[in-house]
Amino acid sequence: MFTKILIANRGEIACRVIKTARRMGIATVAVYSDADRDALHVEMADEAVHIGPAAAAEGYLVAEKIIDACKKTGAQAVHPGYGFLSERASFCEALEKEGIVFIGPKPKAINAMGDKIESKKFASAANVSTVPGYLGVIENAEHAEKIAAEIGYPVMIKASAGGGGKGMRIAWNQAEVRDGFDRARSEAKSSFGDDRVFVEKYVVDPRHIEIQVLADAHGNVVYLGERECSIQRRNQKVAEEAPSPFLDEATRAAMGEQSVALARAVDYQSAGTVEFIVDRDRNFYFLEMNTRLQVEHPVTELITGIDLVEQMIRVAAGEKLPFAQKDIKLNGWAVESRIYAEDPYRNFLPSIGRLTRYRPPQEGKAGNAIVRNDTGVFEGAEISMYYDPMIAKLCTWAPARAEAVEAMGEALDGFVVDGIEHNVPFLSALMKHPRWREGRLSTGFIAEEYPDGFAPVMPDESQRATLAAIALSASLIEANRRETFADRLRSATDPLRDHWCVRLGDDYIDVRLLDGLVTVPFEMEMDIAGETLNVVTDWRPGEPVWRGKVGKQPVTAQLRPILNGVRLDWQGLSVKSKVLTPRHAELDRLMPVKLPPDTSKLLLCPMPGLVVSIAVTVGQEVKAGETLAIVEAMKMENVLRAERDLVVGVINAKPGESLAVDAVIMEFA
Ligand code: ADP
Numbered sequence: 085m086f087t088k089i090l091i092a093n094r095g096e097i098a099c100r101v102i103k104t105a106r107r108m109g110i111a112t113v114a115v116y117s118d119a120d121r122d123a124l125h126v127e128m129a130d131e132a133v134h135i136g137p138a139a140a141a142e143g144y145l146v147a148e149k150i151i152d153a154c155k156k157t158g159a160q161a162v163h164p165g166y167g168f169l170s171e172r173a174s175f176c177e178a179l180e181k182e183g184i185v186f187i188g189p190k191p192k193a194i195n196a197m198g199d200k201i202e203s204k205k206f207a208s209a210a211n212v213s214t215v216p217g218y219l220g221v222i223e224n225a226e227h228a229e230k231i232a233a234e235i236g237y238p239v240m241i242k243a244s245a246g247g248g249g250k251g252m253r254i255a256w257n258q259a260e261v262r263d264g265f266d267r268a269r270s271e272a273k274s275s276f277g278d279d280r281v282f283v284e285k286y287v288v289d290p291r292h293i294e295i296q297v298l299a300d301a302h303g304n305v306v307y308l309g310e311r312e313c314s315i316q317r318r319n320q321k322v323a324e325e326a327p328s329p330f331l332d333e334a335t336r337a338a339m340g341e342q343s344v345a346l347a348r349a350v351d352y353q354s355a356g357t358v359e360f361i362v363d364r365d366r367n368f369y370f371l372e373m374n375t376r377l378q379v380e381h382p383v384t385e386l387i388t389g390i391d392l393v394e395q396m397i398r399v400a401a402g403e404k405l406p407f408a409q410k411d412i413k414l415n416g417w418a419v420e421s422r423i424y425a426e427d428p429y430r431n432f433l434p435s436i437g438r439l440t441r442y443r444p445p446q447e448g449k450a451g452n453a454i455v456r457n458d459t460g461v462f463e464g465a466e467i468s469m470y471y472d473p474m475i476a477k478l479c480t481w482a483p484a485r486a487e488a489v490e491a492m493g494e495a496l497d498g499f500v501v502d503g504i505e506h507n508v509p510f511l512s513a514l515m516k517h518p519r520w521r522e523g524r525l526s527t528g529f530i531a532e533e534y535p536d537g538f539a540p541v542m543p544d545e546s547q548r549a550t551l552a553a554i555a556l557s558a559s560l561i562e563a564n565r566r567e568t569f570a571d572r573l574r575s576a577t578d579p580l581r582d583h584w585c586v587r588l589g590d591d592y593i594d595v596r597l598l599d600g601l602v603t604v605p606f607e608m609e610m611d612i613a614g615e616t617l618n619v620v621t622d623w624r625p626g627e628p629v630w631r632g633k634v635g636k637q638p639v640t641a642q643l644r645p646i647l648n649g650v651r652l653d654w655q656g657l658s659v660k661s662k663v664l665t666p667r668h669a670e671l672d673r674l675m676p677v678k679l680p681p682d683t684s685k686l687l688l689c690p691m692p693g694l695v696v697s698i699a700v701t702v703g704q705e706v707k708a709g710e711t712l713a714i715v716e717a718m719k720m721e722n723v724l725r726a727e728r729d730l731v732v733g734v735i736n737a738k739p740g741e742s743l744a745v746d747a748v749i750m751e752f753a
């Protein structure tokens with residue numbers, strides 16, 4: 085066995101590999117770029133070597149720097165993680181030349197599987213069922229049209245060197261093939277430095293189901309069941325699970341055996357993944373093989389009890405697999421959520437910055453379930469623009485799917501991330517989605533269920549009662565603590581009354597306290613909008629996470645102070661709340677709501693400037709696009725045009741006049 089290995093990666097996967105190596109008693113070497121000086125993987129490793137600037141192309145992707153770092157530290161082997169150098173055969177060869185072991189497959193297998201066209205040919209020869217299509221490079225649009233007509237529409241034009249969900253485009257008819265072909269080729273060239281594209285059948289509404297294989301250097305190959313990764317956004321995985329709710333034993337065995345056959349055909353060793361798409365009738369088609377550890381490997385580890393990184397290291401050291409196919413048992417259910425620094429409310433735009441708060445849920449046992457969080461960050465760490473915006477991979481395991489999903493919802497609701505935007509609200513809403521809960525999935529799930537993007541979800545009646553209970557309990561606990569300070573004025577929201585009104589968004593919810601104690605733990609019977617609920621929590625002032633029970637339901641939610649109230653986040657809901665006395669609520673309802681001004685009937689001066697000319701007169705009908713006025717600012721004339729058809733009502737400005745920004749130049753009728 086090795087005594088020291090180097091991890092040629094960063095982030096959560098570097099940390100993940102270090103954990104196993106450490107458990108095996110192997111010393112670890114991290115590498116880091118300028119942007120990662122203070123990163124978690126550097127801190128976790130026994131040694132760390134600086135490999136250059138932040139840009140991946142000048143650091144993490146430079147094979148020579150990794151090899152130098154091995155020589156400098158005496159690392160005998162390299163684990164590449166995923167991404168970066170993990171699928172570069174030339175990197176393995178370079179390591180081999182230096183007598184350093186690559187913890188992964190041999191270059192031959194990487195070469196055979198790294199290219200989509202070549203791997204399809206290989207798979208087809210190994211009797212693996214592949215997506216119908218042409219097994220070769222397509223040279224021009226005419227050829228593509230001919231092939232597409234033979235396959236039947238719709239078809240997919242794919243870059244042979246593509247990866248990470250990029251470099252593919254759907255064509256529903258001949259015209260789209262003609263238009264799409266050249267663009268697909270030039271995109272392939274610019275993204276992957278390789279313009280070879282091919283055409284295959286586009287399988288409508290498929291599921292993405294993949295088989296984990298594991299092979300050693302002695303000819304032993306096993307498959308460790310499947311993972312379903314149908315929850316995708318733009319062909320990229322967002323949430324995964326194992327096993328798949330769709331597969332029966334026969335299909336699982338057939339897919340497993342074909343995957344093993346493919347692995348044997350390329351003399352595969354180490355861990356690898358054979359990806360398939362599966363149609364409604366459970367016909368399955370090979371997509372590609374990933375010759376590396378997969379992002380979503382933890383769900384397989386959770387249902388098989390096998391540490392894939394450990395097996396990769398053992399296989400690389402020449403050991404035999406310690407189990408045969410008959411020893412592999414799938415136990416229970418596991419779900420993974422990829423937590424990304426992206427804004428779900430703004431079309432999942434990447435978000436960068438400092439994690440001002442990072443409090444993942446407790447790992448380990450949670451009732452019947454197990455929580456695992458693979459992460460590469462810590463509170464105060466920075467999510468930079470240079471790398472994958474992944475914050476963590478949160479996994480839950482339970483004996484059955486419904487319990488694992490429930491545990492995931494709970495874990496997400498307790499996952500506190502502040503300082504940047506993140507997709508936890510989206511994932512949390514997903515866990516409540518009826519179609520996801522029923523397991524009726526397809527790769528089109530997100531596009532179909534969230535056609536206009538993800539919008540804040542509105543609470544239903546029972547959720548409103550729960551939110552009101554959380555807001556009121558927190559407010560009472562806080563007021564109770566204030567009581568313990570001497571010499572202070574009593575405020576109207578002190579807990580001496582039993583009738584309250586909780587404002588949630590624009591709703592007012594009447595709550596009466598029936599019986600209980602405002603202590604820690606808090607326990608109170610409440611009448612919430614006519615329903616009697618017992619509310620229990622051990623929440624303390626200042627904690628971002630509220631845990632407790634409302635009625636019979638265990639609840640984990642988050643509280644953040646805002647002006648005159650708190651924001652509550654739960655199950656993908658985000659609601660502003662205020663706790664009021666009934667009298668305050670009465671007055672609160674009368675408070676005028678400050679609406680953003682309606683400027684649709686005004687022409688405002690867009691910048692401080694001088695009116696050069698007014699092009700219209702009062703009462704004039706103007707068509708959209710016609711000039712209304714010209715304003716000079718910074719020595720530039722700005723033409724202000726009508727945004728729609730309108731009639732001029734009042735004109736407030738004259739040529740020669742100086743105006744401030746937002747001054748009203750004219751009003752429309
Ligand atoms: P998985 O199936 O493990 O989710 P993905 O295809 O989503 O794999 O990619 C995993 C990681 O590898 C991601 O960080 C992705 O950005 C990176 N990756 C995959 N293919 C490529 C590629 N061709 N070039 C660069 N990065 C890639």
Ligand code: ADP
Nearest residue numbers: 240246247248249250285286287292319371527
């Ligand atoms: P990558 O290397 O980027 O991971 P894949 O070939 O694995 O590329 O495809 C990624 C995703 O794109 C799949 O999970 C699936 O959702 C979709 N996809 C790819 N090929 C097809 C196809 N022929 N028909 C339908 N969907 C496809």
Ligand code: MG
Nearest residue numbers: 248359371372
């Ligand atoms: Mg893929």
